[in-house]
Structures are given as structure tokens and as C-alpha cells.
Amino acid sequence: MMTTETRASSVLMRAALAALAAGVVLVAVGALVSGSPAAWGAVVGTLIAVGIFAFGAFTVDAVARLMPAASLLFALLTYTFQVAAMALAFVAVSSAGLLDDELNRNWLGGAIIVGAFVWMAAQIRLATTARIPAFQTPSEGGAR
Template sequence: MKTTETRLPGVLARAALAAGVAGAALVILAALVSGASAAAGAAVGGVLAIAVFAFGAFAVDAVARLLPAASLLFAMLTYTLQVVVMGLAFVALNRSGLLDSEVDRGWLGGAIILGALVWTAVQLRLATTARIPIYDTTSEVDAR
């Protein structure tokens, strides 16, 4: 791979890894500060955030490669689906009774917020610093 080439799945994988590392650090911090239920809340929140963001980002990337014209519409629909999935996950956790004793609500929300912020910051940083050529020089060389 040349320095002018970029692969978006690599950017997304690095964003997922960074969010995972931040989530793991938050789980350790929660365990040290507030105990097992806080660590469970941070773990559930971190996994939920990474799962929702990963699904959306990789799905939009796949559609953008296959049908670039439909990528904006698909991105908006995927965002709506992500919000619905996150809401359904909260409803399921609330109805199961896990949020009452075994999973701390505050650490769960904090982990989701941290995961979203880290994922977005890393993906934005990597996407804006990627070297993407504005034109293809290989076809001009082959034509001569």
C-alpha cells in the first residue's frame, strides 16, 4: 500500500480498537471506584456502544463502495436504526431488572458516551488526515 492509498475499514477498525481500549479503561476505573455493578455497567455500555457504531460504520462503508449514490440515504437510515437499537437495548435492560441492582445506570451511560466520543474523534482524525489522491495518475501513464 502506498502512502497515498487509504482503506476505510482500517480507519473503522482503529476507531473500534480505540473505543474498546477506552471502554476497558473505564471498566477498570469503575471497578476500582464503585465496585462490581459499576464495572458491569461500564462493560455493558462499552460493548453496546462499539456494537452499534461498528454495525453502522461498516454497513455504510460497504454501501458507499457498492452504490455511492445511495450512501447518504443509507447513512441516514442507518443512523435512525442505531438510535432505535440503542433505545430498544435500554428498554430491554430496564425491563429485565438488571439496571436495578447488577448494572449501574450511571456507568452504563458514561461508557456509551465515552465510546461514542472516542469512536467519533478517532474516526474523524484518521479520515481527515488520510492521504487520498484527487486524481488517478496510473491511467495517464498507461495511455502514453
């Protein structure tokens, strides 16, 4: 029998895999349509999106398991951090002079956007269809 923690982690892992799969498709399409800079832009964009979303989702999941009362506050702080981290990553890539020569700006941005939407869609779909109990009854080992 799976535990609640295992099922919640499974939802997050499957959402990450869906976003990575979308990124692989973008890399292939970018390489075929626009060449190497587009493919590398899609690779970097996918890694940025999946890395930032995975870090946020798994840390919020860990806090929700350890301190459920603090999970909403931590989720809001994590969202703010994710927005800032996404902006900082894009500024870092831009200031390093990698855009337009080694990395196609449009494919990098597109991969970030597609990665974010696929992650959110997959996580919403998987979370709403997962059978994760919201509470435990006393007979299941909860408090008396």
C-alpha cells in the first residue's frame, strides 16, 4: 500500500517528467526548424523551468509533510522565489552574452513558457485525479 507522501511525490515526479518530455520535443523541433542555437536555447529553457519548478514543488511538499500549518505561507514564499529565480536565470544567461549566438532567445523563452504550462497542467491533472486522503480517521491511526 502506498503512503500519502509517496503518492504526493509521485504526482510531482510525473509532472516533472511531463515537462521534460515537452522540452525534448521542443529541442527536436528547434533543431529541425532553426538549427543548433534554437535547440540549445530549448535545452537551457527546459532545464531552467523544470529545475525551478521541481525545487519549489518538492520543498513545498516537504514542508507540508513536516509542518502542515506553515505550508500555505511557505508555498506563497516559494512562488515569489520561483518568479525571482526565473528572472535571475534569464538575466544571467543574457548578461553572459549567450543569447542570440549560442542560444536562441525565442526558443529559450518558449521552452520556459511551455515547461511552465505543461508542469502546471500535469500537476493539476494528476493532483485532482490522485486518491490522496485529506485527513485520517481515528481508525487509520490518527489522533484520538
